[in-house]
Amino acid sequence: WLIWFFMFWQDGNGKVSRVIRIGTRKSQLARIQTDSVAEKLKELYPDVHLEIGKNHQSLSRLCTIGEKSLFTKELENALERNEVDLVVHSLKDLPTTLPPGFTIGAVLKRENPHDAVVLHPSNAGKTLDTLPENSVIGTSSLRRAAQLKKRFPHLEFKDIRGNLNTRLKKLDEKNDFAAIILAAAGLRRMGWESRISQILEPEDCMYAVGQGALAVEVRARDADILEMVSILHDPDTVLRCIAERAFLKHLEGGCSVPVAVHTQVKDSQLYLTGAVYSLDGSDSLKETMQVSVTSLEKVDEQVQRVGVTANKIPGDVQDQAERLGVDLANLLLSKGAKEILTVARQLNDAR
Ligand code: DPM
Numbered sequence: 001w002l003i004w005f006f007m008f009w010q011d012g013n014g015k016v017s018r019v020i021r022i023g024t025r026k027s028q029l030a031r032i033q034t035d036s037v038a039e040k041l042k043e044l045y046p047d048v049h050l051e052i053g054k055n056h057q058s059l060s061r062l063c064t065i066g067e068k069s070l071f072t073k074e075l076e077n078a079l080e081r082n083e084v085d086l087v088v089h090s091l092k093d094l095p096t097t098l099p100p101g102f103t104i105g106a107v108l109k110r111e112n113p114h115d116a117v118v119l120h121p122s123n124a125g126k127t128l129d130t131l132p133e134n135s136v137i138g139t140s141s142l143r144r145a146a147q148l149k150k151r152f153p154h155l156e157f158k159d160i161r162g163n164l165n166t167r168l169k170k171l172d173e174k175n176d177f178a179a180i181i182l183a184a185a186g187l188r189r190m191g192w193e194s195r196i197s198q199i200l201e202p203e204d205c206m207y208a209v210g211q212g213a214l215a216v217e218v219r220a221r222d223a224d225i226l227e228m229v230s231i232l233h234d235p236d237t238v239l240r241c242i243a244e245r246a247f248l249k250h251l252e253g254g255c256s257v258p259v260a261v262h263t264q265v266k267d268s269q270l271y272l273t274g275a276v277y278s279l280d281g282s283d284s285l286k287e288t289m290q291v292s293v294t295s296l297e298k299v300d301e302q303v304q305r306v307g308v309t310a311n312k313i314p315g316d317v318q319d320q321a322e323r324l325g326v327d328l329a330n331l332l333l334s335k336g337a338k339e340i341l342t343v344a345r346q347l348n349d350a351r
Helices: 028-044 072-080 142-150 164-173 182-188 221-229 237-249 315-332 337-350
Strands: 009-010 014-025 049-056 086-090 100-106 115-119 137-139 156-158 179-183 196-199 214-219 261-267 269-277 284-292
Touching: 009 337, 014 028, 014 072, 014 221, 028 049, 028 086, 028 164, 028 182, 028 214, 072 086, 086 115, 100 142, 100 221, 100 237, 115 182, 137 164, 142 261, 142 269, 164 179, 182 196, 214 221, 221 315, 237 261, 237 269, 237 315, 237 337, 269 315, 269 337, 284 337, 315 337
Parallel strands: 014 049, 014 086, 137 156, 137 179
Antiparallel strands: 009 014, 086 214, 100 214, 115 179, 115 196, 261 269, 269 284
């Protein structure tokens, strides 16, 4: 039989409360994201004692091509072994299929999901349009490079790696890059909003699935923790991200393929625009579909959809969002998306 161990903590007034342990990776962004979720939980549950665990090893990329997730390693092991109770991630780094036993128990309100341009100081005042011919732009996102190569053919694109601190340093202290492209949300969380010189509109560059939203990963069977974190769910963000993740999953795209999305909830309609690109952006498919997201029944069931458990959001509406993603993927597949992605994957693997 199962024995559940609960840890308790006694405060100065003799009040006993459960200790919740949060796992984190060691990059500054991971710490900031973890702290912001811990702050929210503290406000909502003043009696719960939160402990941010030791820093776990960071993997340079959590998510891999295809649906095989490499990111399991340290943090999920810690979750599995009950060493931590929840882990905060950028949703866009979480694969659309989580390993068995884990689920995303909360998707927080999405921040600005768009990509941003950060210029080398010597280019102050410029935009991607006005940067000189052959200026080198740093990004290792196939999605960003594909879209921007097509839209700004006078620019060159080169890989830039490392965490955000490393990248900004590489930009500023060397003359290798005229500018780099990063998610506006990450820049804002790091306190570097003032470095954003341009936010890329969907016409220039659509964002990655889940970009700008934080996710809380928990043990799927830990009903107490699931209940506790579910209050953090932002309903519109959940529906948008379920549609986006279902789209990516059905395309069989991992998080490093040239796939981009744009979603919106307006007047009880959920809109999803999705696109796939060849590596140089010359070949692409882009379509938009919409679905009504009004609930006919309030079902409260323990179901995962593309890894997300959101018991307080009507199940029928979540199903509609998931179906929208699948339907849009099928539409693009019927127009040749599979071929575009297969070629992109092969060329990228050969690089
Ligand atoms: C994923 C991608 C990147 C990250 C691929 C993509 C960017 C990699 C690169 C799946 N994860 O976006 O097309 O630029 O070389 C990542 C960032 C954030 C989460 C940093 C960033 C912060 C923003 C957020 C890396 N993961 O994209 O600038 O929480 O959405």
